[in-house]
Amino acid sequence: MKRRAAHGSFVAALSLAAAVLTAVLFWANAYAGFVQTSWAEIRLTPWREGLTNYRFFEYWADYYSRLAFDQRIQLFTIPVAGASDSELRKGLNRFHRGDVSLAIERLESSIDQEGVSEEKLFWLAVAYMRWAEEQNCLSPLTGPDGAAYSHVADPSRMCSLPLSVHHRRTRGAQQAVRLLERLLSDYDTENAVYRWLLNFNHMTLGGFPQDVPALHRIQTGMVRQFYGPIAKKTVERHANLVFRERARDLGVNTLDAGKGVAVEDFDGDGHLDIITGGTFDPIRYYRNEAGLAFQDVTQGSGLDGASQAHIISAADYDNDGLVDLFVARPFHHFQLFRNRGGTFQDVTISSGLLRQTPTAEIATYACIPAFGDIDNDGDLDLMLAQFGQRTPWSEGLLSREPMESKLFLNEAGRFTDRTAEFGLAQLVRDQIFLSASFGDYDRDGWTDLFLSSFTRGRSVLLRNLDGRHFEPTSHLSPNVAGFASAFLDINHDGQLDVFQAASSPAATATEYWIEGLVPDRNASSIIVQNDGVFESRPDFFKGGGVAGVMGVSFGDLNNDGCYDFYFGTGNPEPWYVLPNMMFLGDRNSRDCLGTMTNISVTNGFGNVQKGHGIVFFDFDNDGDQNVYSSLGGMWPADRWPNQFFVNDSSLDNHWVKIRLRGRKSNFFGVGSSIRVVAESAAGERVVRTYLMNNGTGFGSSPYLAHIGLLDANRALEVEVYWPASGCRKSYAATLDELNVLDESECFGGGR
Numbered sequence: 001m002k003r004r005a006a007h008g009s010f011v012a013a014l015s016l017a018a019a020v021l022t023a024v025l026f027w028a029n030a031y032a033g034f035v036q037t038s039w040a041e042i043r044l045t046p047w048r049e050g051l052t053n054y055r056f057f058e059y060w061a062d063y064y065s066r067l068a069f070d071q072r073i074q075l076f077t078i079p080v081a082g083a084s085d086s087e088l089r090k091g092l093n094r095f096h097r098g099d100v101s102l103a104i105e106r107l108e109s110s111i112d113q114e115g116v117s118e119e120k121l122f123w124l125a126v127a128y129m130r131w132a133e134e135q136n137c138l139s140p141l142t143g144p145d146g147a148a149y150s151h152v153a154d155p156s157r158m159c160s161l162p163l164s165v166h167h168r169r170t171r172g173a174q175q176a177v178r179l180l181e182r183l184l185s186d187y188d189t190e191n192a193v194y195r196w197l198l199n200f201n202h203m204t205l206g207g208f209p210q211d212v213p214a215l216h217r218i219q220t221g222m223v224r225q226f227y228g229p230i231a232k233k234t235v236e237r238h239a240n241l242v243f244r245e246r247a248r249d250l251g252v253n254t255l256d257a258g259k260g261v262a263v264e265d266f267d268g269d270g271h272l273d274i275i276t277g278g279t280f281d282p283i284r285y286y287r288n289e290a291g292l293a294f295q296d297v298t299q300g301s302g303l304d305g306a307s308q309a310h311i312i313s314a315a316d317y318d319n320d321g322l323v324d325l326f327v328a329r330p331f332h333h334f335q336l337f338r339n340r341g342g343t344f345q346d347v348t349i350s351s352g353l354l355r356q357t358p359t360a361e362i363a364t365y366a367c368i369p370a371f372g373d374i375d376n377d378g379d380l381d382l383m384l385a386q387f388g389q390r391t392p393w394s395e396g397l398l399s400r401e402p403m404e405s406k407l408f409l410n411e412a413g414r415f416t417d418r419t420a421e422f423g424l425a426q427l428v429r430d431q432i433f434l435s436a437s438f439g440d441y442d443r444d445g446w447t448d449l450f451l452s453s454f455t456r457g458r459s460v461l462l463r464n465l466d467g468r469h470f471e472p473t474s475h476l477s478p479n480v481a482g483f484a485s486a487f488l489d490i491n492h493d494g495q496l497d498v499f500q501a502a503s504s505p506a507a508t509a510t511e512y513w514i515e516g517l518v519p520d521r522n523a524s525s526i527i528v529q530n531d532g533v534f535e536s537r538p539d540f541f542k543g544g545g546v547a548g549v550m551g552v553s554f555g556d557l558n559n560d561g562c563y564d565f566y567f568g569t570g571n572p573e574p575w576y577v578l579p580n581m582m583f584l585g586d587r588n589s590r591d592c593l594g595t596m597t598n599i600s601v602t603n604g605f606g607n608v609q610k611g612h613g614i615v616f617f618d619f620d621n622d623g624d625q626n627v628y629s630s631l632g633g634m635w636p637a638d639r640w641p642n643q644f645f646v647n648d649s650s651l652d653n654h655w656v657k658i659r660l661r662g663r664k665s666n667f668f669g670v671g672s673s674i675r676v677v678a679e680s681a682a683g684e685r686v687v688r689t690y691l692m693n694n695g696t697g698f699g700s701s702p703y704l705a706h707i708g709l710l711d712a713n714r715a716l717e718v719e720v721y722w723p724a725s726g727c728r729k730s731y732a733a734t735l736d737e738l739n740v741l742d743e744s745e746c747f748g749g750g751r
Contacts, residue, residue, distance in 0.1 A: 033389040033430030037455045044456040044479055049508050049522075053481075056505035060572050063096060063635065065396025067331060075280055075307055076331035076397075077636060087113055088120060095123070095574070098637040100131045118187045122194075125179035126575050129201060130637065132172025133159060136204070141248070141641050142255055156245030156604025156643065159204075161226045161579045166206040173201045184216055192510045193575055199223075200577055200608075221516040222544040226579070231601045238584065240649060241557060243603040243627070247644035251294045255641045256281035258632035260312030261613030262700035264323040267342030272617050272702055274628060275325065277309025280636050283327070287342075291620030302344035308332060312613070314700045315371035317351070317380050318413045319667045323703070326382070328366035331397060333358045334384075352415040353382075353408060363387075363400035368484060368697030372438030372447045372671050374422075375467035376724045379410040380666050383436040383449060390430060405433045405451070423469045424462075427451075431458060434503075435697055438671060439487025440464075441496045441529060445723055447671050450498055452482035456522075459485075459500065461534070476500075476527050476534050484552050484696040489689045490526050490540070490563060491594040494675070496691060498527040498534070501549035501567070506576035509548030509569065513578055516544045523547050524567070526594060541565070541583055543598035548578065551698035555616020555625045557584060559653035559708030561688040562592035566627055568611015568698070572634035579606035580629070590686050590710060607631065609640040614699040618706060619646075623655055623736060625706055630699075654678075654712055654735045658705040660692060663743040665724035668692070668703040675719040678712030678735070686712045709735065722746065 041050050067076045081093035091106030107124045137159040157165045167173050180198040188194060199218045202208040208227065209217050224230045247253035256278025266273045271288035283306040286294035298304050303325075311328035318324065322339035329335065336351050337344035348354050358364055365387035371380045388404030405428040408415035419425050428451075435452040442448065446464035453459045457478045462470040476498060483503040487496045502524045504512075512523065523538040523545030538545055551568035558564075562585030569578045582605040583596035600606040610633035616625045624647040631640040656676060660669025674690040688707050695701035709715075718733040720741055727746035733739040 031390050031392050031430075033432075034391055036430075037389065037432065040455050040457045052505045052507040056507075056571070056573065060634075061391070061393060061398055063572070065393055065398045067397055069331075077280055086110065088123075091127075092123060095127055095130075096635045096637050098635075098639065100127055100134060100637065103127045104131060118183065121179050121183055121187075122575075125176045125183065125197070128172045128175040128179065129197065129577075130574065132167055132169070132176065132201075132204065135169045135172060136167040138640065141253075154245065154604060156243075156607070156645070159608055160604045161203070161606035161608060162231060162601060163203045163206075163208075167204045170205055173204045176201045177205075181213070181216075189215075192514055193507050196510045196513060197575065197577060218514055220514060222513045225543050225598050226601050226606060234597075234599055234601050238599050238602050240651075241584075241599070241602060242648045242650070243605075243645040244648055245604055245643050246646045247628075247642055249293075250644055250646075251296065252276075252286050252628070252644055253641040254278070254281075254284050254630075255639055256632055257634065257636060257638050258610075258630035258640065258642055259612045260309045260327070260698055260700070261615055261628060261630045262312040262314040262325060263615040263617050263628065264314045264700075264702045266314075266323055266339060268322065271621070272619055272704075275303070275312055275314075276613065276630055276642060277307070277312055277327070278630075278632055278639075279308060279310065279330075279634060282307045283309050283312070288619060291622075297342075300343070302337065302340075302346070306335065306337070311366065311368050311697055312700060313369050313371065313697065314694060314702075315380050315670065316667050317371070317382070317410060319379055321667050323668075326369055326371075328369065330365050330387075333362075333364040334366040351413070358403075361400055363397065363402045365402065367433065368435035368452075370436035370438045370449070370697075371694070373666050373724060374407075374438070374447055374449075374464060375409065376446070377410075378662070378664050378666055378724045379413070380670060381410045382408040382415060383438070383451075384408065385433040385436040385451065387432050387434075388428060388430065389432045404428045404430065405436075421469075423471065427460070427472065431455065433458075434483050435485045437485045437487055437498070437696075438693065439496045439498075439691055440671065440673070440723065441487065441498075442532060443495075445726060447723065450476075450485055450487065450500075452485040452500055454481050454483075454503065456481055461498070474534065477525060477536050480522055480525065480536075483549060484698060486554070486696045487691055487693065488554065488563060489691065490528065490592070492561070492592050492687060492689045494689060495529045495531070497529050497594075499552075499554070499696070500525055500527060501552050501696070502547050503550070503571065504548045505571065506548065506573045506578075509576070509578055512545050512547045524549050524552075528594065537594075540595045541598070542586075542595055546581055548576065550610065551612035551614050551630065551696075553614040553616060553695050553699040553701060555627070555701075556655075556706060556708040557616075557625060557627075557647065558649065559624060559651055559655045560585070560587060560592075560710050561686065561708040562587050563596075564616075565596060566605070566614050566616070566629070568614055568629065568631075570610030570612075570633060574633070574635070574637065576610070576633075577608050579608050580611040581606070590684060592688075603645065605645070607643065609633075610638055612698045615695070615701050616706075617702055617704075618657075624649060624651055628699075652711065654709045656705075656707050656709060656715060656718070656733055656735050657738040658690075658707070658718065658733070659703070659738065659740045660705075660720065661740055661742040661744075662722065662724070663747070665722045665743055669720070669722065669743070670694075670703060671723050673721045674705055674707070675717075676707050676709065676733070677716045677719075678709045679714055679716050680711045681713050685716075686710050704738075
């Protein structure tokens with residue numbers, strides 16, 4: 001009997017083990033990409049940072065999966081908590097919906113009724129901090145009239161580091177300080193987020209650094225770039241750069257949970273317009289009124305039904321000279337709008353991008369796309385980066401079957417899925433790619449592809465083989481969880497480099513902020529090319545590593561021809577409170593070094609709200625670039641008015657603007673390379689290069705090269721390489737003017 005019982009126990013144990021193994025194998029196969037991502041994080045991430053990443057994803061997935069479609073307002077939003085939910089859940093629900101004062105009541109009630117915990121105290125501190133921001137920063141910026149600005153000489157200083165306009169209504173920040181001190185003393189003395197938020201709230205009260213307890217005072221790392229002798233010297237050294245925040249004056253201070261921005265001359269009147277959108281809001285289309293102001297012309301434009309834009313990317317897909325729009329929407333399906341001359345028509349289905357409107361079970365979580373002519377047939381193809389990974393969540397938006405990243409070939413104005421034919425199907429299967437970028441890095445006439453992945457070790461550079469196939473070449477940044485990306489020639493040596501922004505949770509980014517750059521960890525980088533060999537250089541952004549980046553773009557603030565970068569920091573976490581960062585390109589006499597100096601302390605650039613779509617452009621055609629910045633986060637609570645930094649600097653440097661007119665190449669010459677050689681009165685040469693593209697995605701820049709040339713007073717040569725025709729042509733150009741260069745000159749003036 002004992003032997004028979006033992007045999008039965010062994011069989012039962014074996015059956016259980018087989019069942020568990022079968023379940024594990026099934027789960028690992030069903031969620032292979034998720035398993036690979038998790039394994040990559042374990043292998044490539046320090047354990048503390050890996051734990052932080054897991055907690056971030058758990059938080060994001062929880063609230064993302066709660067989003068539901070509201071028929072009344074025709075938007076996805078966070079529903080009101082149920083009656084059976086705990087007081088804590090009700091408080092967090094109110095917070096994320098944007099009802100911060102009610103959230104405070106619920107959170108305090110939870111502590112009174114259900115007991116105190118570290119989680120509750122932290123959320124209460126964050127809620128009080130946000131309440132203080134709403135009262136002291138948001139309300140004055142969005143008030144009904146200009147009287148709200150009476151005590152503020154420069155509105156850009158509202159909630160921008162270094163804080164020079166302090167909170168008048170102090171209770172919220174004082175309560176946050178009290179709670180954060182308790183968290184540090186009773187729960188976690190070393191917590192970087194607690195420490196930084198304590199210092200930040202003292203800044204809002206005008207008490208930094210003197211009122212911060214010595215044990216928790218932060219005067220190291222990136223803080224020095226905003227407070228102290230380094231900050232003072234930066235302001236003095238760059239006093240000639242003068243920007244004024246004029247979004248309200250010009251009519252483009254959209255209040256939303258900001259995301260994508262596209263800038264182009266959509267109506268063909270010679271002035272650059274703005275189209276912007278937010279996570280929980282409609283798209284807005286602002287027409288430029290001759291550089292004097294912007295007018296909201298959304299109504300009747302064909303965009304008045306579009307909403308909840310994540311990314312807005314502009315490109316002329318049908319080669320008619322009118323720039324069209326691709327809109328990525330994380331809750332709905334993506335959309336393609338054809339420009340009909342300042343009004344737009346939804347052609348998502350008729351263009352072939354979607355066969356039919358997806359059902360509610362299909363997710364098309366499109367991220368940053370890239371338009372480029374990969375087969376040199378003269379029209380723009382589309383690489384669509386997507387959150388294409390199945391996740392083990394059984395309800396909500398994350399339970400939907402994802403659409404993987406896709407390559408669409410443009411065939412006479414209709415898109416066809418060619419992902420498999422170009423060798424990308426296996427690479428993108430069940431994976432997360434957040435950004436795609438095109439550029440001919442090896443100068444063989446075929447545009448290559450860089451895919452930036454949220455998963456460490458997955459970002460990859462792919463070589464275009466004769467317009468028929470992509471071949472992976474290397475994983476350029478194995479330790480980077482990448483977001484926005486772009487090809488550009490950072491040092492103007494004629495070789496395309498790669499920029500990749502690094503995304504990270506608030507805790508990791510805050511540790512960077514406190515400690516400064518740790519080279520082998522996750523930081524944004526210029527990946528510099530030297531004859532086909534790439535080297536990641538996060539140290540090119542001097543003064544500390546730039547982590548936790550969402551939107552980012554580059555341009556030229558002072559017309560010296562060296563690239564300047566503006567980073568929009570953030571992620572969905574409400575406690576991510578770090579400034580946006582502006583870097584000015586360094587040069588040695590006339591040569592751009594590729595390195596950049598942090599000048600975020602100047603001009604109110606260091607806004608602490610979440611940053612997304614950013615575009616450098618000359619809206620008033622006065623020869624210098626301005627900066628439009630979309631602010632706001634992932635939840636309805638994270639709403640902020642967009643900013644527009646208008647360049648009022650006294651600049652003596654010269655410049656040239658170039659529009660390309662393709663014939664065999666696509667209409668705006670996307671993917672063409674431009675090389676400008678200019679000369680000063682003393683005979684000294686300035687050489688600058690430019691890749692015609694639309695930047696880094698969240699901010700879609702115009703297809704208009706704005707190239708600074710220092711003190712040059714004449715252009716010796718402007719050379720354009722047109723990839724579709726293979727023509728390399730030299731053109732004459734006039735400085736301080738817009739020049740239109742036509743590919744037809746390659747063929748004696750004919751097409």
